[in-house]
Amino acid sequence: TGSTRPQRLLKAVQKNASRGDPQSVISAIDRFCHSSEWAMNVGDEKGVILDSVVCEVSPGCALELGTYCGYSTVRIGRLLPPGAKLITLEFNPDYAKVARQVIDFAGLQEKVLLVEGPSGDLIPKMKEQYGITTFDLVFLDHWKDRYLPDTKLLEECGLLRKGSILLADNVICPGTPDYLAYVRSSPRYESKYFKSHLEYTKVEDGLEKSIFLG
Ligand SMILES: O=C(NCc1cccc(CNc2ccc3[nH]ncc3c2)c1)c1cc(-c2ccc(F)cc2)cc(O)c1O
Ligand SMILES: [Mg+2]
Numbered sequence: 001t002g003s004t005r006p007q008r009l010l011k012a013v014q015k016n017a018s019r020g021d022p023q024s025v026i027s028a029i030d031r032f033c034h035s036s037e038w039a040m041n042v043g044d045e046k047g048v049i050l051d052s053v054v055c056e057v058s059p060g061c062a063l064e065l066g067t068y069c070g071y072s073t074v075r076i077g078r079l080l081p082p083g084a085k086l087i088t089l090e091f092n093p094d095y096a097k098v099a100r101q102v103i104d105f106a107g108l109q110e111k112v113l114l115v116e117g118p119s120g121d122l123i124p125k126m127k128e129q130y131g132i133t134t135f136d137l138v139f140l141d142h143w144k145d146r147y148l149p150d151t152k153l154l155e156e157c158g159l160l161r162k163g164s165i166l167l168a169d170n171v172i173c174p175g176t177p178d179y180l181a182y183v184r185s186s187p188r189y190e191s192k193y194f195k196s197h198l199e200y201t202k203v204e205d206g207l208e209k210s211i212f213l214g
Contacts, residue, residue, distance in 0.1 A: 005037055006069050006098040012036070013105055020107035022078035029071050029102075033200045041071035042141065042169050043199025049207050050139070050167065054079045057165050059136035063126075064088035065119050065150060066142030070099035070106075072169075076139065077108040086112045087130060089119050089142070119146060123153045134161040140168040140179075147179035155188075155212075162214030173198045173205040183210040 003011075012032040017024040030044045042050055050072060054062075058081050067073055067090035077086050090096040096116045103112050113130070115122055119142060126132040138154065140147050147168055154160050171180050171193070183189045191210040198205040 004094065005039055006095055008032075008037065009039055009069050010098045010101055013102055017105065019105055022074050022106040022108060025074050025102060025106040026071065026078075029069070030200075038200055040068060041199055042075070043071075046169065046194075046196045046199060046205070046207055047072070047075050049194045049196060050075055051079060053165065053167050053207075053209060054137065057137045058084075059086075059165075060084050061132060061135055062086045062137040062139070063135045063159075064139045064141065065146070066090065066140070067099045067114055068095050068141070070102035070114075072139060072141060073099065073103055073112055073114070074106045074108060076137075077103070077106070077112045080111050084111065087126070087132070088112060088114050089122050090114060090116055091118050091142070119150045120153065123150060123159065124157055126157065126159055132159065135159055135164055136161075138164070138166045140166065141170070144170060144174050144176045144179075147176045148182055151179065151182070160212040162212065164212040166208075166210040166212065168208045168210070169205075170198075171206055171208045173203055180208060183208060188213050 009032055013025055013028045016028040033039050054076050067088040073088045183191045189210045194207045196206050
């Protein structure tokens with residue numbers, strides 16, 4: 001039977017990137033998506049904004065909701081300070097299978113823990129199962145209707161501290177209206193929109209950066 005898009009993306013990484021070189025993995029995926037097949041990675045344009053937030057926060061402990069093929073996982077992982085950890089949650093086993101190989105190819109397996117399952121079940125287990133106190137940075141990129149409930153869950157589970165940063169992809173396209181309304185109206189958040197474009201297209205999209213005020 002035929003291959004899937006994630007499998008073809010992985011082949012492009014194995015063919016065009018250098019093992020242990022995260023930047024070459026990022027470039028290989030972007031080249032694949034620009035010239036061969038569109039895929040829902042955060043992409044190069046929004047990726048530069050993601051990079052700048054990761055560098056500014058320099059998180060000791062980060063969470064990614066929605067791994068897909070591991071593109072943003074590699075973008076974040078390559079910028080983590082020594083000893084820092086990124087936990088990334090993926091519900092789809094086929095995506096997880098590809099992402100593990102992309103993360104390993106980039107040489108980031110020591111910094112990244114990929115956990116398979118739905119965020120709603122896994123977030124309440126973060127403290128007891130993974131020894132997390134609080135997350136310094138959360139990158140939201142999974143099902144768009146899960147951004148708001150999972151943000152509330154992170155609050156309720158005491159996984160956010162004064163100054164924790166939430167960075168949300170796709171707040172315009174496909175859009176996350178209930179999440180945007182919440183972080184922009186809640187007194188517990190200071191929110192800012194970074195205008196950009198939907199990965200590999202000219203369609204408007206952007207990232208919303210929200211600081212939890214405690
Ligand atoms: O929908 C999107 N991404 C999320 C997503 C989508 C499918 C499957 C999964 C399965 N992974 C998953 C699910 C639930 C989960 N719970 N906890 C972890 C977890 C993990 C995740 C998306 C769409 C577009 C887009 C598409 C088409 C178009 F025209 C314009 C834009 C662009 C993006 O950048 C996007 O990020
Ligand atoms: Mg996205």
